[in-house]
Amino acid sequence: MFVMNDEDVLAGHQQELRRGTVVIAALATLKTPGYGYGLLAVLEKSGLSVDANTLYPLLRRLEKQGLLSSSWDTTDSRPRKMYSTSDAGRKLLQQLESEWNSLTQSLNTLRTEDPKNLLKELS
Amino acid sequence: MKTLTNRYITAVIHAVPESQRNDVQAELAAAIADLTDARLEAGASPQEAEHSALLELGDPMRLAAEYSNRKLQLIGPDHYPTYIRLLKVLAATVLPIAGTGIIIANLLTGADAGDTAAKTIVTLIQLTVQLFFWVTVVFAILERNQAPKSMYPAWDPSTLPDPPQGGVKLxxxxxxxxxxxxxxxxxxxxxxxxxxxxxxxxxxxxxxxxxxxxxxxxxxxxxxxxxxxxxxxxxxxxxxxxxxxxxxxxxxxxxxxxxxxxxxxxxxxxxxxxxxxxxxxxxxxxxxxxxxxxxxxxxxxxxxxxxxxxxxxxxxxxxxxxxxxxx
Known part of the structure; x- marks a missing residue:
């Protein structure tokens, strides 16, 4: 059988795990209006590196869903599309955050409790 | 000759619906400029910077598909099981019936055995290709259009095949x-x-x-x-x-x-x-x-x-x- 090397396996699982977090990060960061590259740099700095070709289309999708509002900032010589989290976006962010917290809690319980006890309850 | 950036933007917006083009074009231009600037600041040459910025954005067709929510597959997971099942059913019914029909028709009209065999094989191959092609075309169209839910039947355990067991092979x-x-x-x-x-x-x-x-x-x-x-x-x-x-x-x-x-x-x-x-x-x-x-x-x-x-x-x-x- 073909076995993937450990790094590929790790990278694959990491990617799966991170996929949903970009939305939370974007909605949270854009409570302060920002443009694509600015957000990319902020996320990168805070350790959540996202590919540019994932982030730009994502912003557009969130805008289409009404979670982000946008306007063109033409004060700079380079016109940029500024995004900011809409009311609907803030509400969704709250829901996602509470989901995130409950996931963390569940995982913590599973990791700390003796698995034997949990299995015993099942049987 | 246009710059790489211009060529890249053109390639992307051609694959994006008309209504989004201006918007995507402007945003993409700013994005490439920002990405390039960041690399220039890090000490890259202008050419390297542009090249690597475009490389980060990746294949224009892929990016355009992301922008417009377009499918990057001919037949996706929603339809794939139905597609494969239909192909199998058609192959198991149409081909044997057609094959038998061709053999009998040829023999009755007086073709000789070798001729009949050759005709049968050629026709069956053509038929297989046609079946495959048309079923695929229909499903590719379904994939690209929001088909009503009824078009892809929900799977139910009762639809599990119940093949006769024990040595009976179709x-x-x-x-x-x-x-x-x-x-x-x-x-x-x-x-x-x-x-x-x-x-x-x-x-x-x-x-x-x-x-x-x-x-x-x-x-x-x-x-x-x-x-x-x-x-x-x-x-x-x-x-x-x-x-x-x-x-x-x-x-x-x-x-x-x-x-x-x-x-x-x-x-x-x-x-x-x-x-x-x-x-x-x-x-x-x-x-x-x-x-x-x-x-x-x-x-x-x-x-x-x-x-x-x-x-x-x-x-x-x-x-x-x-x-x-x-x-």
Whole structure:
């Protein structure tokens, strides 16, 4: 059988795990209006590196869903599309955050409790 | 020549719906400029910076698909199971039916065996390609349009295939039925087509024409009944003693006349044998008669042994199957 090397396996699982977090990060960061590259740099700095070709289309999708509002900032010589989290976006962010917290809690319980006890309850 | 950036933007916005083009173009231009600037600040040369910025954004077709939510697959996971199931069903029904139809039609209209085989193979290949192509086209269109939910039926456990267990393979059944039909087709065909013609130009049948008054119809009936029995056996889930009996009867219906006629040298058409002798095959009648007897008896004996042997295993498999599936 073909076995993937450990790094590929790790990278694959990491990617799966991170996929949903970009939305939370974007909605949270854009409570302060920002443009694509600015957000990319902020996320990168805070350790959540996202590919540019994932982030730009994502912003557009969130805008289409009404979670982000946008306007063109033409004060700079380079016109940029500024995004900011809409009311609907803030509400969704709250829901996602509470989901995130409950996931963390569940995982913590599973990791700390003796698995034997949990299995015993099942049987 | 346009800059790489311009060419990249053009490639992306061409693949984005008209309504989004201006917006995507402006945003993408700013994005590339920002990404390039960041690299310039890090000390890259202008060329390197542009190149690596575009590399980060990746294949324009992929990016455009992300922007416009377009599918990057011909048939996606929503439709794939239905697609594969439909292809299998069509391949298992249309191809054997069409193949048998072509063989019979060709033989009846008087094509020779080699010609028929070649035509059948070519037509089946074409048919397979056509089936595959059109089913794929329909599903690719479905994939690209929001089909109503009813278009992709929800899977339900009750739709699980319930194949007869224990040695009954659909392929075997189909092969066996086709063999029977080919046998029927040959019996009919040999009367109208022949490698030899008489003085008047009419074909010389291989089998004694007077046999049409009784024995050839009996053998045709035996072959056709055999095909029906084979089908019923598949439906019933394998061999059981009644089927062994039925199969033996239909087999004997074909083999007994064949062996009797061959043994009494009344199977072959004498003018046909004369032609073969004239060609230098002096013992043609003897050789053919002996071969017919050996092959016919061989097939019958094998069928009987094989069906008897499988009664037990098929019955066991059926019981096990119905136990695990109480409905």
């Amino acid at each position: 392929g075997d059944t189909i092969a066996s039925i086709i063999m029977s039909l080919v046998g029927v087709a040959y019996l009919v065909w040999q009367h109208f087509r022949s490698p030899f013609t008489d003085a008047g130009g009419a074909p010389v049948p291989s089998l004694e024409p007077s046999l049409w008054s009784l024995w050839i119809p009996v053998m045709i009936a035996g072959l056709l009944t055999g095909a029906v029995v084979e089908f019923l056996r598949y439906r019933a889930g394998g061999w059981s003693w009644p089927f062994v009996g039925l199969n033996a009867v239909t087999g004997l219906l074909v083999v007994v006349p064949l062996v009797w006629l061959a043994a009494t040298n009344s199977l072959l058409n004498p003018p046909m044998v004369e032609r073969l002798v004239a060609l230098g095959w002096h013992d043609a009648a003897l050789h053919i008669n002996v071969s017919v007897i050996v092959i016919a008896v061989g097939i019958l004996v094998w069928e009987l042994i094989d069906s008897t042997r499988k009664v037990r295993t098929d019955a066991a498999a059926r019981t096990k199957h119905s136990n695990s599936n109480p409905s």
